[in-house]
Amino acid sequence: MNFRQHFTPKHLPRTVALAAAAYVAAIAVGALVGAEVLLRSKSRWVKGSFLVVGRSGDRLLLPPVPESLSRDVLGVVPLNPVRGHAVIGHVERRGPYVERPVLEERGVIQPGWIAWVSSFVYNGTPAQLDANYENVVVRTDVGDMPAWHVPSVTGERDLIVIQIHGHGGQRSQGLRVLRSLERTGAAQLYVTFRNAFGAPRVGKGHMTLGDVEAEDVLSALEWARGQGYQQAVLMGYSMGGNIALSALRPSFEPLPLPVRGVVLDSPALEWRDVIRRQARRGGLPQFIAKPVGRMIERLVTRRSGQNFDTVDQLAAAPRFGVPILLFHSPSDKTIPYWQAKALAEARPDLVEFHTVEGARHIRCWNIDPERYEAALEAFIRRVTESRRDQL
Template structure:
């Protein structure tokens, strides 16, 4: 009997030794699957739909009632588009809980938003073309070496003397669409400039290049350079670049020395929740989905390796924090404190690195590229003032 405890300890040791290879194999499998999944999203993510939810709408006078959910409970402004045969669009103000419903006031309305309609509701507010805002525009294309990129051109309004020679080039993000930036169109119109809402290779609706892989801002910059050529050929004399999420990385990639001189001068850059460091972003995404920090780091490292192996991606070329000392143009930067897609620490670091160039707005409570929704009037005023200042030759 005295030998039993020793025998049990020996048995447990044998079991642990046998289990260790299986645990190691299981851990490696998790890392491999996570990396392959992460690489696929990084390289190919795109969708034909603007993010939102479809819900029934209740209406009483100037108030709308929506079922409570993540999108309908979001802070700030949302948009509502009833499904056909109903036609219309409404912009709704901040929400308040009313039992299991969310009550929001109608701020703007075009057409009819009837009681009982099934409707698309989104913090991106719009899901169509500039016509959804009652704005005249023209469909056009930006010619690039890999094909014609679709774009919307909104001519200058002429409301501000001296600004009609300027084009604001608006670049959407990873997996995004041009409609996501329509919220800012009224402010852009008030600046008196023209605007061109563009897309880039391998995004939804754009030509496929190579294997269809995104390059995270590197080669996509050539499509924005082509938009600058389009601007010159259509009579514009100067430009402002305006990028959202990955679009922010794209417009900052345009500023690299090898792309200069530009077809027309670029006066300034506007950035909304930009991706500035893809390595940190990939790691952040792993932690966001609940992976322990060590596992998330291993998945992120292997994801980067897979991305580079498949596409030849050089992460250094799209590291805008490393490039910050070389920037020379004035910038305005917004980033939300509740951004779970791109860590706000990246925006903090860029603003700290170049306070001489960057006007930074750290928006409390805003999710990814939803800074406008928290306070549209404030955001619009900041954007309009920035455009006015850079066109007058000012800096932050």
């Protein structure tokens, strides 16, 4: 008995119907999951791996896992954080263990300890850098947003850099540049926004991908003005970059405090493209990924009222009026590199674009901290001096 004896033309309609049903089900499930992640994603924990740490002099030895083998500068925090913290450099030797040099250390990391190891480097507060800071709240119409205020080392209240974390992220992801910003003489405010971890939940807890969250940044600018600051720079990571640019839209003018520049690290500039990319990255074949992306967009709009045009920063590029420092990597698998390149090409008069080869999403600093910080510090000084020249 062969296949033809079992499969006859009368079976064809049923087979086509089952295939069609499976196709529709795959699109529906993918879209429902994707929409939920886009609307609500937040995490109590900063991404990283818990590993048993070894030591040989000024080198730490780590098991060979993806995080320890990455090209990034890493942070190491013992399970008991009061025992210390270390920043370790790039891989020097691979074998049964991954060997990395200790660049900075607070306390002494002991062999045999279990520690959090991550390219986000810090998972706590500015205390991990022995920084002088205070816990503050930014008052908004929907509740108090927690923030860290790091005063200027000079004591002046002139420029403040407002750090805005990304989708599903936390304030600590910005701590990697705390020391760099201190060297510029700027104060710092690490903020969060509605429906993110640790912040007030509003309505159904839906995020708006930079749209309404921008109002919380306006409140942060209001807070800074109330503290006596004269000017600000906005620094945003991933979705935080979209929030920073959304805060500059004409409907919000005049701003509570003048914004002299914007720093963007791996910014999400056009969300429809990001959605399609993530659907494809999730392993869906192209013929399913495209309709899933379109369905996610429709579901998000229906559930939250999201206006994707409002947060399309590439379309908004002609109206930008402040200098922009932009970091992105062609290796970013979360936010397409072409978006940053398109922004730089659209506004070469404003955008200083730094391509960072080999960096993962919002890990541009980790590949070459010295180069990243040199560009950041030069940008901060330039926009500040530009204001002084105008006075």
